[in-house]
Amino acid sequence: MTSSAKPGLLERLEQGPVICAEGYLFECERRGYLQAGAFVPEVVLEHPEVVTELHREFVHAGSDVVEAFTYYGHREKLRIIGKEHLLEQLNRRALEIAREVADENGALLAGDLSNTNIFSADDESRRTVRRMFEEQTRWAVDAGADFVIAETFSHAEEALIALDVIKQTGLPAVVTLALHREPVTRDGLSPAEACRRIEAAGADVVGLNCIRGPRTMLPHVEAIREAVSCQVAALPVPYRTHDAQPTFQSLRDPEFDGQPFPTALDPFTCSRYELAEFGAAALELGVRYLGVCCGAGPHHIRSLAEAVGRTPPASRYTADMSKHAYLGTDSSLLSENQEFAEKL
Numbered sequence: 001m002t003s004s005a006k007p008g009l010l011e012r013l014e015q016g017p018v019i020c021a022e023g024y025l026f027e028c029e030r031r032g033y034l035q036a037g038a039f040v041p042e043v044v045l046e047h048p049e050v051v052t053e054l055h056r057e058f059v060h061a062g063s064d065v066v067e068a069f070t071y072y073g074h075r076e077k078l079r080i081i082g083k084e085h086l087l088e089q090l091n092r093r094a095l096e097i098a099r100e101v102a103d104e105n106g107a108l109l110a111g112d113l114s115n116t117n118i119f120s121a122d123d124e125s126r127r128t129v130r131r132m133f134e135e136q137t138r139w140a141v142d143a144g145a146d147f148v149i150a151e152t153f154s155h156a157e158e159a160l161i162a163l164d165v166i167k168q169t170g171l172p173a174v175v176t177l178a179l180h181r182e183p184v185t186r187d188g189l190s191p192a193e194a195c196r197r198i199e200a201a202g203a204d205v206v207g208l209n210c211i212r213g214p215r216t217m218l219p220h221v222e223a224i225r226e227a228v229s230c231q232v233a234a235l236p237v238p239y240r241t242h243d244a245q246p247t248f249q250s251l252r253d254p255e256f257d258g259q260p261f262p263t264a265l266d267p268f269t270c271s272r273y274e275l276a277e278f279g280a281a282a283l284e285l286g287v288r289y290l291g292v293c294c295g296a297g298p299h300h301i302r303s304l305a306e307a308v309g310r311t312p313p314a315s316r317y318t319a320d321m322s323k324h325a326y327l328g329t330d331s332s333l334l335s336e337n338q339e340f341a342e343k344l
């Protein structure tokens, strides 16, 4: 299927929810192909087959979008690890890998821009950041991206620069902010106000991604939904953040000496059912661009997709405990085992 034959992002959002699986850094790190710390997606050059397979697994689980793994594949990150010369190659390869999987199944191909970590409100920084967004956006356009995501911004102004660059390509723009412990942007705006400004500047979808889990993201998504008239995005991390520890960096574990972020968050992981609950609640609010960020596994994506009425290919294997030897209810099972179930 060619990209011209399939409905685009905005048409799909008019029809209903769109699922976008994210969290490639964490999943590749867990699989042993990416180093936590600098978090640079060198895996697209060193082990492209791992990225291809992960894209396929996420689509199989219900993702409508194949997001090119260029998150943190920008000039500043590559400079830090001394590999700036690989910048273009890495971006083009990431887009090519994503394109291949999107073409296999009619999913949308998304280019990806992210926080640069060097933004500060002075003209030189604004120019540098804009140049970084321009080069990555150009490569995404060359690869035939259906739309471009600009994500995980703490500064609304940095998000606005990314949006401006995307708008010049004519492609739809999805712009999401990351909210830290204080639920304001680093330039001091409430998420609702920041998203209102980003919508006014021409974004097609605005919202939040990363940093906060379902419980501590949802109230802010609700405020954004009330503040804007465009489509809204919500892509939490699958961790049990709560009012006292609202971000995955702030989570503390009495069993672990140190900061669990980013490599010891396992005990806080949400079950698939919590993601289903989040998806249903967000959709009820009118939020249609839904996904899961850092920490997401395919089982989270499948649950989210099913919660909003979808039946992805992976639903063929959705749990059915009725035939479990001990816990099942099927009449063909050995009744002694069923009676023994409470002793398990």
Ligand SMILES: [Zn+2]
Pocket (backbone or CB within 6 Å): 023, 209, 210, 211, 237, 293, 294
């Ligand atoms: Zn994330």
